[in-house]
Every structure is written in structure tokens, then in C-alpha cells.
Amino acid sequence: MDAIATFLSMGGYWPYVWPAFALTAAVLGGLWLVSWRAMKTREAEADALPSRRRDARPETSP
Amino acid sequence: MTRKRRRLYVVAASMLCLGVATALVLLAFQDSIVFFRSPSEIADMKPASGQRLRLGGLVEEKSVRKLADSVTAFRVTDLNKTVEVTYRGILPDLFREGQGVVADGRMNADGVFVASQVLAKHDETYMPKEVAEALKKSGRWQETGPQKMKAKP
Amino acid sequence: MQRFANPGKFLRLAAVVQPVAITVLAMSLVLGLILGLVVAPPDYQQGDTVRIMYVHVPAAWMALFVYTVMAVASAVTLIWRHPLAEIAARASAPIGACFTFVALATGSLWGKPMWGTWWVWDARLTSVLVLFFLYVGYIALANAFDDEERGGRAASILALVGFVNVPIIKFSVDWWNTLHQPASVLKIGGPAIDASMLWPLLLMAVAFKAFYVAVLIMRMRAELAERRLRVATLAGAQG
Numbered sequence: 001m002d003a004i005a006t007f008l009s010m011g012g013y014w015p016y017v018w019p020a021f022a023l024t025a026a027v028l029g030g031l032w033l034v035s036w037r038a039m040k041t042r043e044a045e046a047d048a049l050p051s052r053r054r055d056a057r058p059e060t061s062p
Numbered sequence: 063m064t065r066k067r068r069r070l071y072v073v074a075a076s077m078l079c080l081g082v083a084t085a086l087v088l089l090a091f092q093d094s095i096v097f098f099r100s101p102s103e104i105a106d107m108k109p110a111s112g113q114r115l116r117l118g119g120l121v122e123e124k125s126v127r128k129l130a131d132s133v134t135a136f137r138v139t140d141l142n143k144t145v146e147v148t149y150r151g152i153l154p155d156l157f158r159e160g161q162g163v164v165a166d167g168r169m170n171a172d173g174v175f176v177a178s179q180v181l182a183k184h185d186e187t188y189m190p191k192e193v194a195e196a197l198k199k200s201g202r203w204q205e206t207g208p209q210k211m212k213a214k215p
Numbered sequence: 216m217q218r219f220a221n222p223g224k225f226l227r228l229a230a231v232v233q234p235v236a237i238t239v240l241a242m243s244l245v246l247g248l249i250l251g252l253v254v255a256p257p258d259y260q261q262g263d264t265v266r267i268m269y270v271h272v273p274a275a276w277m278a279l280f281v282y283t284v285m286a287v288a289s290a291v292t293l294i295w296r297h298p299l300a301e302i303a304a305r306a307s308a309p310i311g312a313c314f315t316f317v318a319l320a321t322g323s324l325w326g327k328p329m330w331g332t333w334w335v336w337d338a339r340l341t342s343v344l345v346l347f348f349l350y351v352g353y354i355a356l357a358n359a360f361d362d363e364e365r366g367g368r369a370a371s372i373l374a375l376v377g378f379v380n381v382p383i384i385k386f387s388v389d390w391w392n393t394l395h396q397p398a399s400v401l402k403i404g405g406p407a408i409d410a411s412m413l414w415p416l417l418l419m420a421v422a423f424k425a426f427y428v429a430v431l432i433m434r435m436r437a438e439l440a441e442r443r444l445r446v447a448t449l450a451g452a453q454g
Binding site for chain 1: 253262264310316317320430434444447
Binding site for chain 2: 257258331337375376378391398399402
């Protein structure tokens with residue numbers, strides 16, 4: 001228990017160290033999620049198109 | 063092809079002009095871009111008492127004294143000239159003798175710098191405590207240890 | 216040069232690179248966090264606040280790197296009218312803005328306990344704030360016009376003009392005196408960081424770079440699909 005408490009206290013600097021890591025995780029994780037979701041929905045919509053355009057899809061290229 | 067070539071030349075020439083223009087502007091404003099002045103520079107400037115400026119340098123060894131009412135007095139040196147500083151308030155954790163500081167404040171009539179804010183400046187060296195102690199013990203501290211804070215003109 | 220203009224070729228390359236980037240990201244992130252938060256010792260001066268370096272410094276490096284990529288892609292857009300270059304620049308801008316924001320915010324959280332202030336207007340901090348606004352300006356300009364090509368061209372010019380800021384950021388700590396200390400890793404005479412702290416820093420730098428590659432590909436794929444959709448909608452409206 002003591003070891004964990006020492007680790008979490010970061011030598012007394014926990015109010016600075018942990019927010020720095022949390023903020024990085026939140027900003028970059030959020031960007032990751034938004035970008036991933038945009039890619040998935042846009043590609044699904046584009047693939048559902050009835051058009052026979054073949055130039056933009058990897059699996060249909062010769 | 064020729065249109066692409068022409069666009070290439072236009073972009074390259076524009077970037078060159080922009081670079082030269084920026085360099086000239088930065089050179090012209092060099093004096094106001096510096097964040098602080100060293101004790102030697104301040105001695106040359108002879109600032110009017112009451113003029114606000116930033117003083118930067120090292121806290122001289124054995125110069126820190128606690129005065130009454132949470133006022134701290136210390137000397138800031140660039141190893142050439144020193145300035146006497148007083149400050150009322152809480153000092154940053156890194157503030158210690160031999161470390162860099164930047165103090166914001168005014169010269170009073172007695173030539174003492176009355177700081178309204180004191181910031182600690184550290185160098186680019188990072189190491190564990192044990193390594194720092196070993197270096198000090200083996201006498202190699204000066205070459206690998208923290209470099210003296212340079213105050214550039 | 217025109218080889219990668221074909222989105223099919225790009226998408227096939229992306230299908231290989233993206234999983235590799237995600238794997239590299241996962242491995243270096245886990246290892247880097249363990250080394251940085253648990254194994255690495257506290258600094259002899261700064262104690263445990265030095266651990267903020269493991270996110271602050273890679274974010275700041277990527278802020279400069281992504282802007283450089285954006286400026287090169289913008290030059291290619293303006294000179295060769297390469298469509299994929301424009302998509303790469305557009306996709307990079309929000310990523311670079313996020314990295315710059317992280318560098319500024321974590322720097323502030325590091326500056327308060329060590330320097331004694333959240334913020335100062337020295338040459339380094341101010342020039343990085345300018346970089347953040349350049350990213351925001353690019354994003355705004357790229358989406359400001361109904362005609363996407365005009366918006367893209369205006370934004371490309373802004374990206375190139377703003378590139379003068381990149382060397383200013385890099386050398387601000389050498390050219391002028393600043394509160395921010397000079398470079399620790401990329402300096403003459405080798406890094407001024409003990410190996411026990413350099414390793415987590417480099418691992419986190421690899422993780423951040425892999426993150427950029429993975430997210431860049433996601434955003435470029437989204438943009439390519441979006442353009443396919445728009446072409447189809449236009450064709451549908453006409454036919």
C-alpha cells in the first residue's frame with residue numbers, strides 16, 4: 001500500500017504530474033476517437049454508394 | 063511543365079524573401095526579445111530608479127538571507143557584476159544558491175533591486191541524484207554539470 | 216511524383232502502414248510509460264516533476280514536425296497541384312494543433328512548480344503560442360471557402376508563410392535569453408540527459424510519431440471517402 005501511495009504522490013508533485021498525463025491522454029485519445037469514427041462512417045457511406053467507380057477502392061484495383 | 067516550373071520558382075523566391083524579411087525584423091527587435099538582462103548589462107544601462115526590468119543571473123552562493131516579514135534578500139551575479147535583490151513572497155521550489163533566477167522588479171534609489179516576482183531558471187541537464195553526487199565526488203562536476211547561465215547580449 | 220496521386224495506391228500503402236503504426240504505438244507507449252513513470256529516477260533538481268518531460272517534450276517535437284510536414288505538403292500542393300498532398304496537409308493540421316496544445320498545457324503544469332509561474336512571455340513560449348494560432352488559422356482558412364480548392368490554396372500559402380516560425384521556435388532558446396532552458400537532446404556534444412531518463416523520453420517520442428502516422432492515415436482515409444461521396448452526390452444531382 002505504501003509503495004502505491006508513494007508512487008501516486010509523485011514526491012508531492014502529484015497535482016502537476018498527473019494532470020499533465022491525464023490532459024495528454026484526454027486530448028490525444030479524443031483526437032484518435034474522433035478520427036477513427038470519421039474514417040469508419042465516411043468509408044461505410046462511400047462503400048454503400050451504388051456507383052461503379054473503381055478508382056478509389058484498394059480491393060477493386062487490378 | 064513550364065507552368066509548374068514557374069510556380070516552383072515563385073514559391074522558392076517568396077520563401078527566400080520572407081525569410082530575409084523575418085531575419086531583418088528579428089535583428090531590429092533583438093533588444094526587446096531578450097527576456098532578462100544580466101547584472102553587467104544593467105550596470106551598463108544605468109536604469110533610472112523606478113524603471114521596471116527583468117534581472118537574470120545566478121543566485122550568489124551564501125548570499126540568501128531571510129529578513130523580517132517574509133522578505134528574502136540575495137545577490138544575483140553573472141560572475142562579473144552582482145546586484146542586490148530583495149523580494150517579499152514565496153520563492154519557487156527550484157530557488158537555491160547557485161541556481162539561475164529571473165527577477166521582475168525595479169531598482170530603488172539605493173541601487174537595490176526590489177523584485178515583485180522571482181522565477182527559477184534551470185539548465186538543460188537532467189540526471190538522478192546519485193549520478194549528480196557521484197560526479198561531484200569524482201570532481202568531474204564542472205565539465206558535465208550545469209553550465210553557467212549565459213546572458214546573451 | 217504522380218505515383219501516389221492515385222488514391223488506390225495510397226489506400227493500399229495505408230492498409231499496410233496503419234496496423235504497423237498502431238502496433239509500434241502500443242508497444243512503445245506501454246514501455247515508455249512504465250519506464251517514465253515507474254523505472255526512471257526523479258531528477259536531482261526537479262524531483263518527480265521531470266516526468267512531465269516524457270509527454271511535454273515529445274508533444275513539442277511533434278508540434279514542429281507536423282508543421283514541417285504540413286508546410287512541405289502545402290508547397291507540393293501549390294507547385295504541383297498534387298491532390299493527395301493537399302489532403303495530407305489538411306489531415307495534419309488538427310493533429311499538429313493538438314500536439315501544440317498538449318505541449319503548451321503540460322509545459323504550464325511543469326512551469327508552475329519549477330519556475331514559479333504558469334506562463335511567461337519569453338521568446339520560446341510566445342513563438343509556440345504563435346504556432347498554435349497558425350494551426351488554428353490554417354484549419355479555419357481551409358474550411359472558409361465554399362470552393363474547396365480556393366480554401367486549400369489560401370491555407371497552403373498561410374502554412375508556407377508560417378513556416379518561418381519553425382526555426383524561430385527551435386533556435387529561440389539559443390538566439391535570445393529566455394526563461395526556457397536550451398535543448399537537452401539535440402545539442403552539440405550529445406544529450407545532457409542521463410540514460411535512465413533518455414530512454415523513456417525516446418520511447419515516448421517513438422509512440423507520439425506512430426500516433427501521428429496512424430491518425431494521419433485515419434483522417435486522410437476519411438477525407439478521401441468524403442470526396443468520393445461528394446463526387447457521387449454531384450453526379451447524382453446532374454444525372
